Amino acid sequence: MEIPYAVKPRPDTGLYNAKLGIWLFLASEVMLFGALFSSYILLRVNAEEGTWPHHWLNIWLGMTNTFVLILSSVTVVLGWAALKMNQFKRYKLYQGITILCALVFLCIKSFEYRDKFMHYEVHLKDGRIADGHKQPESTDKVLVLEGRYVASHAELMEGEVHHEAEPRIEIPRDQIASMENYGPWHNTYTAIYFTLTGLHALHVIGGAIVIFAIWGPLAKVWEQDPERYTNRVEVSGLFWHFVDLVWIFLFPVLYLL
């Protein structure tokens, strides 16, 4: 006996199996990201006054990424609609754009991550604090930063002032008491930022791989069973929309607030 309702919907629920399956899976994902968002809120609400950073992320890059994902959401659903209207070539085009958008998103995200890892907070032995991006001219003896000196660590919490950076600060390494880059270990904000965006990025990668697999190697299923193929596109599209949905909340929460 073949498994029923794999392609055709069951009359009383109106659903085919994979559609119910993906929604159930998305429900669990809501709980997953929900727990992380709850953690974010908790950590932020309970942070001491003046210890939570603002504007540490580039808003324009974030906004671009938001546009990119929204575009990909549109193309994903247009791709499915094209299949419903029996326009396979058009589907191929739209879905190709979706995959490209995913790659662009990941590129921008990698750039942002790298930026954070190159950004150092340096505590000098004489008590001063330097903060900025490590430059390639740095050597074993001298650390070169594009950044600024601040009077106290608390000043660094407001990132809007980042643009007033001196192009070249030279710090002899033997005068450094400690230095740390803006990785997840730096404070709870960077910790939750990297976790939320990292997990999100993994979902982008996963979703893009599945969409690519259906678009490319598995495209021959369209010839054999168009309805089954369309369902697969719909189901992977639902996952993709969810990924976009999470970013719609991530962007203001991490970049703007």
Place this chain on the structure above:
Amino acid sequence: MQPTPHDDPHTHESHHAELGFWRKYIFSTDHKIIGLQYGITALLFMFFGFCLMMMMRWQLAYPGKALPVVGTWLYHLLGPEMVGKDAAGHVGVIMPDLYNSFGAMHGTIMVFLAIVPLAFGAFGNFVTPLQIGAPDMAFPRVNMASYQFYFLGGVIMFASFFIPGGAAQSGWTSYSPLATVTNDAQHPNGQTFWIFGMVCLINSSLLGAVNFITTIIQLRAKGLNWMRMPFFVWAQFVTAFLLLLAFPPLEAASVLQLMDNLLHTSFFLPTGLMVSGQPLHISGGGSPLLWQHLFWFLGHPEVYVLILPAMGIVTEIIANNTRKPIWGYRSMVYSVMVIGFLSFIVWAHHMYLTGMGTRIATFFQTTTMMISIPSVIILTALFISLWGASIRINTPMLFALGFLPMFGIGGLTGLPLGFNASDIQLHDTYYVIAHFHYIVAPGTIFALFAGIYFWYPKMTGRFMNEFWGKVHFGLSFLFMNLLFMPMFVQGLEGMSRRMYDGAATYAESGGVVGLSKYIVGLNVPISHAAWALGLAQIPFIINFFYSIKHGRKTGSDNPWEATTLDWQTPTPPPHGNFDKPVEVFRGPYEYSVPNPRRDFIPQNEPSQPEPLTHGNPVRS
């Protein structure tokens, strides 16, 4: 609807070539094989977890004495840091770190690698599609993947014992900051393995949950409407929802704790944390309570995951062996749904001593009291089902009957724990251990034994030996009670959990106030009961394997004369289960229906029973 070329049922199932050994038994997508895989793996882990406990009980009864025979093996396996020498110079004393890792892993293994995979993965997978008249689960390949994740998680957990530093040592609850600062010179350490293991197990459960829910909603046979479903299926359905929605926050928390451990973040580490007198070089700003909330958000629904399938199994067996419908089936269905819902909002009763405000503690206390009501309804309905019944005593029924008062004790002893005020005295004592073990050990595990004895004939066409089954029951029942009942007394006196020397340090001596010698002394009979319980499982293990080839043949596909669809298949059910689509005409427990020929009507039997002409039905 016209069948199309694409829907041809003959393309895959009935006429494909015989699968090779690997595809048939190892990389199978058949729910029955996967169920068996889960079952065997889970029983092996249960055995391993039990052995950990038996070793711990030696240390509790005879602190500082070398563990005979096994102690020497441990010494050679794990080295002198884990296994020390006693006063007489004999090797084989379990050191505190090893004791802690045994404790943490006993809990983890029993909950996540033994009970849930057996109750949900094994019984759920094997029985559910059969009971709803489906050819398999909705997503057979996802099913295979979920077993493989489980297996991988199990391997990782098992392997963690053998890495430097040993397995995780911070309790099955893995509280931060202990879980982060223990063994943190070593990376990866047992805790890292534990987290990766948990992530695999969580993913396995999530995939399983999606599969179960979709299967039950979509693949029910024609005529099998919701209120005609066996209670077993309802229980698995609600369990699946619990796993689906409660596990992800723990997965999130695990990722966060992993980052604390490996990347030196401070999600759960507060500012100013000192370890061994030195401040830790972390950013701080985190909260240990956050871990507890995220953990127990899963942790509480998890205990319902442990009990609901057991209730399902017991219900099926009681209906079958009382030869009458379950009393209050509808109430039980509503109750199980309410339990599922409420179980999500009671979790902080595990955290009464963390200093939450009184208002929120009262909230959780209220929901905790509320959830006891549907649990009592279910238990009461099962008890009332016995009234006026023609009770057949066989091994599955003995275990099912034993479950009832044992779960009753376990559940009722939970009430003082659910009240904030009394919990202040009882939290983290042996009372808690006794409470939850009563529910899981003579509770759930008895139900699982019942299930094994009950469904064994469907898998193999043979009964397990009835005499040895009764011996297994009698001895297990006796020793479980001897093992856990004294723990209530110890806990009420204030004996704490997780003490490596069995509270010997806190015993009264020479006028110093402490736990009475009697209380500490109870550790000895308790340990003896534990070892005797272990011995009592030997007949079961032998019976299980021996009966595969030598058990008494059933001579029938439906030897228990059961009404549910799982018994209306060939033995064992073939791939695809039913050769034509099943149609259901009646409810799940049509027993003792007036009928001259027999006292039950299977769910898929269309014909009406012949009307009585006069008097009692005559059996021809």
Place this chain on the structure above:
Amino acid sequence: MSDTNLTSVTSASVDEHSMEEVRKHVRTYLIVGVALMCGTVLTVWASLIHFDSRAMNIALALLIASTKGFLVAGFFMHLISEKKMIYSVLAFTVFFFAALMILTLWSMGHDSIIQIR
């Protein structure tokens, strides 16, 4: 009901995604897409306004994000015309997510004696 040219494939039973309807939906998708882009610009603009209390910025940002989320879920994911089964699952999910967030925050708020500070 012969609403489609795809004779052997589409179900003759209820299928609200017939070719004609899908064509109409395309227009909706494009409008929603544009709305989302505008919403993004709006979010950034709103965040740059300095209110007296930060809470106002937060509320505004979440309001706009929720609206955008609703658009994605409702139209792109077809929730607006989806079956009751899906709705019920999501309703429970949202409830439990809210419970997790609210109860955790409540228990770690100023009532509790243990705080991170």
